[in-house]
Amino acid sequence: MKNNKFFCPACGSHQLIAKYEAKYVYSYLIDSDQPGTLNREEFYPFLYDKREQTEAKQYIECCECKSQYPCSFTTDNEGIRSDILKKAIRHRQAN
Numbered sequence: 223m224k225n226n227k228f229f230c231p232a233c234g235s236h237q238l239i240a241k242y243e244a245k246y247v248y249s250y251l252i253d254s255d256q257p258g259t260l261n262r263e264e265f266y267p268f269l270y271d272k273r274e275q276t277e278a279k280q281y282i283e284c285c286e287c288k289s290q291y292p293c294s295f296t297t298d299n300e301g302i303r304s305d306i307l308k309k310a311i312r313h314r315q316a317n
Contacts, residue, residue: 228307230284237285240295240307245277282310 229236249272250258260269282291293310 228311230287230289231311232289233284233287235284235286238311239283239285240293241279241281241283242295243277243279244275247274247276248272249274282307 228238230238248267248270250261251271253259257265258269258271260266260271280293280295282293283289291310293307295307
């Protein structure tokens with residue numbers, strides 16, 4: 223395991239995890255065979271007609287003391303940037 227340069231300002235632990243919580247509402251149009259226009263023979267919950275994200279929360283959490291540090295990290299193909307993680311942890315430490 224490589225050396226972890228991130229640590230929790232509250233307890234000093236290096237066991238941190240980036241979390242992205244999201245709440246979605248899935249909609250299925252009701253038609254003659256099954257709910258959802260994409261369902262034919264039987265109902266599959268992953269074949270929805272519309273998905274709307276209603277809530278989202280991104281943060282860094284310490285696995286030891288459960289302290290949370292709000293953070294907006296990228297969710298595209300670039301992944302999570304280390305400079306954004308450092309800034310979120312330092313910002314919380316300064317407050």
